[in-house]
Structures are given as structure tokens and as C-alpha cells.
Amino acid sequence: MIEILQWSTLAICALVAAARIPSTLRGENRSLFGIFSLMTLAILLSIQGPYVVIDQAMGGMNLANLLLRFVIFGAIFFLGIRISRGFGADSAHRLITGKAGTVVLIAVSVVMVALFFMMDTSGSSAGLVAISGKDARHFALVEYYGAAGRAYPAYVALALLPSMVRAVRDRLPVLVRIAAALLALGGIAVALTLLFPVIPPSLGSIEFIINYTAILCFVIGLALIWAARVVNGRSAARRRTSTET
Amino acid sequence: MTLSAKAFQRWLQSIAPDASTADVCRISGIKRTTLAQQLVRGKVSVSTVVSISRAYNINPVAALAGFDAYRVLAGPTRPPTRNELVSQISTADLLRALLARPAMDPVHGAAAPALTPAPHATSVKNWVDAIDDGEVRHRVSAATGVAPQNYSAQLTANRLSPELAVATALAAGVGPAGGLVATGVITEEEAGWPPEARQAALDSLSDGELTALAGERLQSLGKVLRRQEQDQAQTEKIWENLG
Numbered sequence: 001m002i003e004i005l006q007w008s009t010l011a012i013c014a015l016v017a018a019a020r021i022p023s024t025l026r027g028e029n030r031s032l033f034g035i036f037s038l039m040t041l042a043i044l045l046s047i048q049g050p051y052v053v054i055d056q057a058m059g060g061m062n063l064a065n066l067l068l069r070f071v072i073f074g075a076i077f078f079l080g081i082r083i084s085r086g087f088g089a090d091s092a093h094r095l096i097t098g099k100a101g102t103v104v105l106i107a108v109s110v111v112m113v114a115l116f117f118m119m120d121t122s123g124s125s126a127g128l129v130a131i132s133g134k135d136a137r138h139f140a141l142v143e144y145y146g147a148a149g150r151a152y153p154a155y156v157a158l159a160l161l162p163s164m165v166r167a168v169r170d171r172l173p174v175l176v177r178i179a180a181a182l183l184a185l186g187g188i189a190v191a192l193t194l195l196f197p198v199i200p201p202s203l204g205s206i207e208f209i210i211n212y213t214a215i216l217c218f219v220i221g222l223a224l225i226w227a228a229r230v231v232n233g234r235s236a237a238r239r240r241t242s243t244e245t
Numbered sequence: 246m247t248l249s250a251k252a253f254q255r256w257l258q259s260i261a262p263d264a265s266t267a268d269v270c271r272i273s274g275i276k277r278t279t280l281a282q283q284l285v286r287g288k289v290s291v292s293t294v295v296s297i298s299r300a301y302n303i304n305p306v307a308a309l310a311g312f313d314a315y316r317v318l319a320g321p322t323r324p325p326t327r328n329e330l331v332s333q334i335s336t337a338d339l340l341r342a343l344l345a346r347p348a349m350d351p352v353h354g355a356a357a358p359a360l361t362p363a364p365h366a367t368s369v370k371n372w373v374d375a376i377d378d379g380e381v382r383h384r385v386s387a388a389t390g391v392a393p394q395n396y397s398a399q400l401t402a403n404r405l406s407p408e409l410a411v412a413t414a415l416a417a418g419v420g421p422a423g424g425l426v427a428t429g430v431i432t433e434e435e436a437g438w439p440p441e442a443r444q445a446a447l448d449s450l451s452d453g454e455l456t457a458l459a460g461e462r463l464q465s466l467g468k469v470l471r472r473q474e475q476d477q478a479q480t481e482k483i484w485e486n487l488g
Contacts, residue, residue, distance in 0.1 A: 031487065088479065147481030171476050176483060222487060229488030232480075 002208050003047075009212050009219075010043045016223050031078050032222065033140040038075035039215060042068055046211075048126040055124035064122040065128055069112060073105065076190075079218065080156040083183065086225075089163030096156055104155050112148040115141055143197060150193040157190035157214075175228035179221040186217030247288035248312045254284075256294070256311055260301050291315075291407040295430060305431050306422050308319055317411060322437030323420035330438070330446035332375035333427060335365030336462045339447075343459045348452035353386035364429040367466075370400045372427035376417035384416040385409065404428065 017036035024033040044050045044121065045068040055064035084093035095101055119141050123130055132142035164184035168177050189210050196207055258328040261269060266284075270277045273296040283289045291309065298308040310319035334342075338360045343349055373381065386393045389412050399405050405413070410424025434440070450458065 029486065032487065083485050088482060088484040144394075170479070172480055172483070176480065225483060225487045229484040232484075 002205060005208065005212050006043065006047045009215055010040065010047065012216065013040045013043055013219050016219055019223075020226075029082075031082060032226075035075050035078050035082070035222075036219070038071050038078075039219060042071045042075060043215065046126065051126040052124045060122065060124050062124060062128060062131065064124070064226075065121075065126075066113070066116050070109075072149070073109070073152055076153045076156045077105070079222075080160060083160055084163065086158065087163045087167050087180070088158065092159040092163055095159040101155075105152055108152045109230045110147050112145060115145040115148060121146070147194075147197060150196065151191075154191050157187035161187040161191070173222050173228050173232065175231065179228065181225035182217045182221035182224065186214045186221060189214035189217060247283075247290055248294060250284050250287040250289055252312055253289040253294070256308070257297070260297075260303060266483070269297060272355055273297045291430060301446065305435050306425070313412060314408065317415060317421045322422070325420055325423055325426075325436075325438050325442065326376070327446045327449065328375035329372060329419060329423050330443045330475075332371040332456065333363035333365070333368055333433070334362055335444055336367065336459075336466060337477075338365075339455070339459050339462060342447055345453050346452050346455065348456075357369065360447070363426055363433055363443070364403075367403055367408075367462075368427045368429070369403045369405050369424075371462075372424065373400055373405075373413060376414070376419050376423070378417070381413060381417045388412055388416060389476050 013036060017033060018039050020033040020036055045054065045064055051064060055062060058064050058067075072133050077099050080096040081093070083089070084096060119128075119131055119138055120134070121128070121131055125131060128142050128145070132139050161184060164180050164187060167180035168184065170177070172180070193207075193214070199206055255466040257264075257269065264272075266280060267277060268423055269275075270280055275293060275296055280289075280293060283293060294308055294312075295305040306318050306322075309315040310317075332340075341358060382393055382396060385391070386396060389409060391409060396409065399409070405424060407425060407428070410428050410430070411421050414421045414424045418475050420436070422431065425431045426433055426436045426438070433442070447455075
């Protein structure tokens with residue numbers, strides 16, 4: 001079940017990234033292609049099989065997990081910039097690119113890297129599951145490390161959330177409003193990841209579902225905005241030709 | 246409100262006793278699937294009755310008056326008020342008339358071209374504004390159970406269901422068919438409005454009244470256009486950044 005979710009999310013994300021290649025070559029919103037590529041890479045790194053292959057190539061000490069965290073940070077940072085600019089959310093834009101955003105990003109990164117190197121991370125294991133099982137100290141360190149990794153995405157998601165909710169109620173094209181609703185849902189899912197420490201281990205699959213819901217909502221939401229633009233471009237072209245004839 | 250299929254069938258029997266449904270559709274230009282669907286659901290739309298009435302040379306208002314929900318349309322027609330008549334003149338026509346007034350342009354003062362027939366782009370909202378004493382919306386909402394915000398949304402979209410159009414006319418104490426003209430369900434002539442009545446109403450406006458009215462229309466048109474431009478700019482920005 002989880003495997004299907006993971007691989008289909010990967011497929012959707014890779015597909016959207018590939019579909020962006022032509023417009024990227026034309027120079028339209030190149031950073032969107034970057035965001036989709038980073039997200040695809042992040043999903044790839046969160047699946048056991050590809051993770052082990054990549055991590056072995058990087059020395060087998062779970063550096064790939066650290067890389068994954070920074071890939072997510074990068075994706076969410078650029079995503080936050082594009083979305084806050086597009087939806088005219090100036091306060092969110094300031095929160096992400098301003099002093100507060102920089103401080104949060106640096107603090108979280110420093111803590112995360114420090115925690116990572118406090119652990120004995122030998123032995124590739126997606127999600128550091130094997131590392132966490134070593135002893136009580138490692139269990140706690142992995143928990144803190146994970147919490148630090150979720151803190152920055154949650155910060156950006158919460159900054160964006162109000163403007164997304166507002167956009168759903170605005171007089172915008174229907175597809176754009178649906179997209180805003182999906183982005184808001186993704187933001188809520190990312191914010192919910194902060195609650196992972198209180199979820200009992202028996203309900204561990206909920207964490208996967210929340211994570212992948214967030215990614216799917218973001219990817220599909222962004223793809224919908226793009227689709228809305230294409231649809232609008234077509235109908236505008238048709239209007240032009242119909243008035244000419 | 247839609248009309249019950251049963252009552253519709255009875256009415257159809259009375260005006261075209263031996264016409265099949267297919268005949269009726271052909272003569273009145275209604276799509277067969279549309280009518281079939283309405284009959285299956287048991288709800289026939291007002292516009293169906295209007296189309297069939299026209300095809301059989303029956304006054305649509307008289308035809309509608311035969312149905313329970315629209316009984317108020319029966320009886321002698323009440324002439325429209327001057328405000329109603331003027332509300333059914335398009336903004337463009339009003340402005341042309343204004344420009345032709347000597348007060349605006351003493352040199353030219355040429356006759357303005359003939360008025361375009363009702364309805365126009367803001368005819369529904371203008372009609373309600375023309376008959377509103379300030380409380381009409383509340384009374385309609387109380388009488389029909391339609392929430393005020395839904396009512397306003399219809400007016401903004403220049404729409405009003407036939408049921409609400411009639412209810413609004415009743416609540417305002419004007420002729421019951423006026424709203425059907427404003428929403429384009431029936432023509433002025435079918436509603437019994439005298440020919441040239443709108444032109445006469447327009448001519449009876451003093452230069453001052455006409456100018457003030459045109460100003461009001463322009464102001465609300467400006468508001469609508471500005472809002473559309475803002476929405477458009479917002480959408481463009483989203484596409485520019487995320488499309």
C-alpha cells in the first residue's frame with residue numbers, strides 16, 4: 001500500500017517535471033522545473049530501494065538522508081517564493097525571504113547537521129530506521145533530527161496558508177481556486193508533520209500518508225495552475241480568431 | 246420555479262390537441278432531448294412554455310398565467326412605471342441620448358438612434374434598482390426563502406429566475422411581468438408595454454435627470470470594470486509566476 005503510494009507519487013512528479021521541459025527550454029518559469037525536479041529527487045530518496053543505491057554510492061553513511069533534507073528545503077524555499085509572489089502574498093514572501101526566514105533556515109540547518117554528525121550513521125537505511133533502532137540515545141537523536149527536518153517546511157507552509165485560503169474564496173478562475181485549495185491542503189499536511197512525535201508508532205503509516213498527501217497536493221495544485229493558463233490561452237486564441245472572421 | 250409536467254401536458258393538450266411531442270419540438274425549436282428530460286424530471290422550464298406559446302401564436306404571459314405558480318400574471322396588464330421603462334434602456338443608448346440633448350451639445354443636437362430592444366447587459370440589476378424602495382430585497386427574501394446573498398449574486402450576474410422576477414415585481418408593487426422583460430424571458434410587447442414606451446419615458450427625462458442617471462450608470466459600470474481588471478491582473482500574476 002505504502003509502496004504503491006510512493007511509486008505513484010514519484011511517477012506523477014517525474015511526469016510533471018518532464019512535461020515542464022519544453023516550457024523550460026522556452027524560458028518560461030524555469031524555477032518551476034527546478035521545483036518539480038527537486039521534489040522528484042526527494043521522493044526518490046525517500047523510497048528504500050533507490051535510497052540504498054544512492055547512499056551506497058555516497059559512502060554508505062546515510063549522507064543521502066542529509067541530502068534529502070536539503071533537497072526538501074530547497075524545493076519548499078523556491079516553492080514558497082513562487083507561490084507567495086504569484087498570489088501576491090507579500091507578508092508570506094517577507095516571512096520566507098526576509099530576516100526571519102533566513103534565521104529559521106540557518107538555525108534549522110545547523111541543528112540538523114550537528115545532530116546528524118552526533119550519530120553513528122554507518123549502514124544505509126531509508127528514514128534512518130536502522131540507526132534509530134541502535135540504542136536509546138540514537139532513537140532520541142533521530143527523533144530530534146527528524147523534527148528539525150520538518151520544522152522549516154512547516155514554517156514555510158504555515159506562512160503560505162492564509163493567502164491560499166484567501167485565494168480559494170477570491171474571484172479567480174475555477175481551476176486556479178481548486179489549485180489554491182490543493183496548495184492549502186498541502187500546506188496543512190506539511191504543518192501536521194510537526195505532530196509526528198506524538199503519533200504512536202502503531203499508526204506509523206499515517207506519517208507516510210500525510211507526507212505523500214502534501215507532495216501530491218503541491219504537485220497537482222501547481223500543475224492545475226499551469227493547466228488553467230493553457231486553457232485560458234486557448235480560449236483567448238479562439239476568441240481572437242472568432243472576432244476576426 | 247419550474248412548472249409541473251402534469252400541468253404542462255394538460256396545457257399542451259389544450260393548445261395543440263393532436264400534436265405529438267416531436268411536432269411541438271419542431272415547431273417551437275426546442276431540442277427534443279431537452280423537453281424529454283424536463284418531462285421525465287417532472288419539471289418543465291418557463292422558457293419551454295414561452296417558446297411553445299410563441300410557436301402557436303399565444304401570448305406567453307397569458308400561457309404562463311394558466312399555471313398555478315404564475316397565476317398573478319393573469320388579469321389586465323398593468324402599465325410599467327417610468328423608472329422601469331428607463332431601466333430597460335441600455336447604458337450605451339442612454340449616453341447617446343444624453344449626447345444628443347441640446348444641453349450637452351447645442352450645435353449638433355441631432356436625434357439619437359433608435360433604442361436597442363430590452364434586455365441589456367445590466368438590465369436585471371437596473372430594473373430591481375428602479376423599483377426598489379430600499380426594502381424590496383428583504384421582502385422578496387422573506388416571501389421566497391431565497392437567501393439575500395444568493396439573490397444579490399443573481400443580480401450581479403444579470404440573472405434572475407422567473408419565479409424571483411415575478412416575486413420581486415409583486416414585492417415592489419409593480420406590474421408582475423416587468424421582471425420577465427428585464428430577464429429577457431419575454432419581450433416588452435408580450436408584456437403589454439406600449440410600443441415606444443421606453444423612448445417616451447426617455448424623452449420625458451429632463452436634461453438634469455438624464456445626466457444624473459447616466460452618471461450613476463457610468464459609476465457602477467466603472468466599478469464593475471475596475472473589479473474585472475483587478476481580478477484579471479491577479480490571475481495574470483499567478484500565471485506569470487506559476488504557469
